[in-house]
Structures are given as C-alpha cells and as structure tokens.
Amino acid sequence: MADLKQANPAALGLGGFALTTFLLNVVNSGLISGDNLGMILPIGIFYGGLAQFCAGMWEFKRGDTFGATCFSSFGAFWLGIALLIILENTGVITPVPREGMAVLFIAWGIFTVYATIASLKVNRAVTAIFVTLIILFFLLAAGEWNATVHKIAGYEGILCALIAWYTSAGVLINTLFGRDVLPLGVAK
Numbered sequence: 001m002a003d004l005k006q007a008n009p010a011a012l013g014l015g016g017f018a019l020t021t022f023l024l025n026v027v028n029s030g031l032i033s034g035d036n037l038g039m040i041l042p043i044g045i046f047y048g049g050l051a052q053f054c055a056g057m058w059e060f061k062r063g064d065t066f067g068a069t070c071f072s073s074f075g076a077f078w079l080g081i082a083l084l085i086i087l088e089n090t091g092v093i094t095p096v097p098r099e100g101m102a103v104l105f106i107a108w109g110i111f112t113v114y115a116t117i118a119s120l121k122v123n124r125a126v127t128a129i130f131v132t133l134i135i136l137f138f139l140l141a142a143g144e145w146n147a148t149v150h151k152i153a154g155y156e157g158i159l160c161a162l163i164a165w166y167t168s169a170g171v172l173i174n175t176l177f178g179r180d181v182l183p184l185g186v187a188k
Contacts, residue, residue, distance in 0.1 A: 006062050008175050013055030013071035014129075014168035020048025020078055022161035028140075029154025041082050048078035066118050073115075077108060098144035105144075109137035124185025125167040132160035 023040045026032050053075025059067030087093045096104075116130035136157045143150030170182035 007058075008171055009055035009058035009062075009071070010067055011168050011172035011175070013052045013059070013067065013075075014164050014171065016047040016049075016052035016055070016078075017071075017074055017129075018161045018164035018168055020044050021157055021164065025136075025154045025157030025161060027154070028143075028150060028157060030151050031154070037085065041085060044078045044082035049075050049082060050079070051075070052078065066115075066122060070115055073111065102141040102144045105137045105141035109134055109141065112137055121187050123167075123187050125163065125170060126184070127187075128163045129160060129167060132156060132163060136160050 020040070020043055023043060027034055027036055027040065052071050056068050056070070056072030056075055059071055084093075084096065088095045112130060112134045116127065116134055119127045119130045136153055139149055139153035139156055143153045166182065167184060170180075170184045173181045174184070
C-alpha cells in the first residue's frame with residue numbers, strides 16, 4: 001500500500017483561531033454590540049473549539065509538539081470560554097467576578113509567553129500571532145477594570161486575528177501550490 005502524505009492541519013487550526021478571535025474582538029472593541037454574543041458562541045464551540053482541538057490532535061499524529069500543544073490548548077480555551085458564557089447566561093453559575101476573569105487571562109498570557117518562545121522555531125507569522133496574543137491577554141486582564149483598555153484589547157485582538165488568518169491562508173495556499181505564494185517568514 002502506498003504511503004499517503006499527511007495533510008497539514010495548521011491551516012484549519014489557525015482558521016478556527018482567527019475567525020473566533022475576530023468575532024469576539026469585534027464585540028470587545030465595541031464595533032458591534034454585545035447583543036451579538038449569540039453569533040459567536042456556536043463558532044467558538046465548533047470552529048474555534050472543536051476544529052482547533054482536532055487540529056491539535058492531528059498535529060500529535062504528525063509529531064508536531066508545538067502545533068499539538070497550541071491548537072489543543074487554544075481549542076480547549078474556546079470550548080471553555082463558550083461554556084463559561086453559556087453557564088453564566090443561563091444562570092447555572094453566577095457571573096465570574098472581574099478578578100477571576102483577570103486571573104484567567106493572566107494565566108493564559110503566561111502559557112502564551114512560553115508558547116511564543118517555542119514559536120521562534122516555527123515561522124515569523126506564527127510568532128507574530130503569539131506576540132499579539134500575549135498583548136491581548138494582558139490587555140483583557142487590565143480591561144476588566146477599565147473600559148477603554150478593554151476596547152483597545154478588542155482592536156488588538158482584531159489585529160491578532162488578521163495575522164492568524166494570513167498565516168492560515170499561507171499554510172493552505174503554500175501547501176497546495178507547493179511553494180511560498182504567501183511568505184510566512186522562515187524561522188532562524
């Protein structure tokens with residue numbers, strides 16, 4: 001039986017991350033009302049959460065520790081955030097106080113710091129995603145006490161999403177064309 005080439009799940013994982021990050025941060029920035037949160041939750045569960053988590057599992061199969069760890073982790077993040085919002089909105093749990101949310105964002109920021117260090121061995125586009133994501137998490141933590149900082153975090157999150165979309169497109173297009181159509185920046 002012929003060896004089948006394994007597909008690169010990074011385009012899917014990055015796409016799920018990008019779309020969900022974009023949608024939530026369009027709300028965080030105030031570009032659209034928080035009343036639109038219902039649009040984000042299903043996407044957060046299925047594309048940002050499940051699809052990204054699956055991409056991470058497929059990265060394990062390919063032997064890519066970075067992709068496996070990061071996609072699985074951020075897929076679980078989106079599943080957790082969506083569930084948190086659903087549980088709060090249905091009254092199953094009381095809303096998490098801002099201190100708790102700030103600690104959550106700081107903890108994810110810490111994970112993102114060491115993932116960023118690891119990303120230096122991937123490519124510059126992935127590193128740019130992680131650098132903007134560190135900034136986003138710490139802005140979101142500070143934004144729990146300051147509406148202006150929260151709004152700035154939203155715009156910064158949109159930037160992070162756009163970089164992730166570009167990177168997803170690069171992985172997809174470059175893989176299919178067999179050459180670098182969209183440069184991702186070679187890791188040094």
